[in-house]
Each structure stands twice: as structure tokens, then as C-alpha cells.
């Protein structure tokens with residue numbers, strides 16, 4: 001987990017949390033994605049030479065002093081739910097050790113896994129918080145900003161957000177502070193979903 005390590009960064013720490021970087025794949029191509037202008041965050045290079053296996057991830061977590069952290073967060077430079085089954089197993093493993101878990105997601109789970117109730121499965125595994133990238137006040141702005149690779153992504157993302165609340169998981173919506181994003185409209189939308197709302201700053205090129 002040292003910043004100068006040459007090996008891939010699978011877990012890293014900041015803000016009193018431990019973060020998991022388990023994939024670089026994604027179902028979107030956001031114009032503001034950090035991948036476009038940086039190799040990572042907080043001095044960690046998050047580009048993976050290959051996706052770490054479940055056992056490699058658990059092995060790294062086993063070596064960390066988990067009692068130091070407020071929460072473990074699935075985030076990194078990609079969409080964690082592309083590895084849903086591994087997210088569920090890791091969440092269970094962390095929950096068994098008393099570590100609260102959060103998932104940061106673009107929220108396309110309903111399209112990726114049409115036959116499954118992903119929100120319910122996450123709740124059963126022990127996931128405490130799901131932070132969905134709302135990103136925009138309407139579908140058109142969303143499509144322009146996020147370049148989703150899947151059809152009906154905006155609507156399905158909102159449906160998934162509802163699933164999260166229904167499953168009893170704390171829901172958060174995030175947006176990035178960009179001129180085309182109507183922050184107040186997004187805040188209202190979040191309120192309608194009884195979701196926490198977080199505005200992220202943007203530090204990339206304009």
C-alpha cells in the first residue's frame with residue numbers, strides 16, 4: 001500500500017478510509033473521468049496491469065490493520081459492479097470483521113444483471129452505503145457527460161437507486177461540479193429519492 005510501490009495499487013488509504021481498486025473497466029466514458037488526465041488519486045497510481053483475483057484482494061486486505069479505518073470503499077478507477085460476485089464476497093468478508101462498507105457506482109447494475117436483484121444481494125452481504133453517480137439532471141445531459149455504453153442508462157440508474165433504498169441501504173447521489181450540471185436540480189432530485197447529496201470538485205482540464 002506504499003505510494004512508491006511498483007506493483008498495482010489494489011487497496012489504498014485516504015481520509016481515514018480504505019479504498020479498493022478492483023477493476024479499470026467501466027460501463028461509461030465520462031468526460032470528467034480521472035483516467036483522461038491522471039494515473040490516479042492521492043499519489044496512488046490506480047492503473048492496473050491486470051485485474052487482481054479475489055484471493056489477491058483478500059490477501060491484501062488481510063495484511064491491513066482494518067481497525068484503523070472508518071469504512072472500506074469500493075471505488076478506484078473503474079466500475080466495481082462489473083465484478084459483482086467478488087464485490088459481494090469481499091463485502092461479506094469485511095462485514096464479518098466489523099468493517100462498514102460503501103460502494104461507489106455508476107449504477108448500471110439493472111442493465112448488467114437483469115435477472116438479479118443486485119440491491120438486495122448487496123444488502124444481504126452487509127453493504128452499508130451505496131453512492132450512485134447521478135451526474136446530471138436529465139438524460140440528455142447525462143448521455144453527453146457520461147457516454148454510457150448501455151442503453152437507457154440514466155433511467156435504469158435511477159431505478160437502481162430506488163432499489164438501493166428499498167433494500168434498506170443508505171443511498172447517496174453524487175455530481176461533479178461542471179457548468180452543464182444543474183446542481184440545484186440534482187439536489188432536488190436527490191431529495192425526491194431521500195438520498196444524501198454530494199458535489200465533487202473537478203480538477204481536470206477544461
Ligand code: SF4
Nearest residue numbers: 026028030033078106
Ligand atoms: S463511471 Fe467513474 S470510472 Fe467510469 S468513466 Fe465515469 S468517472 Fe470514469
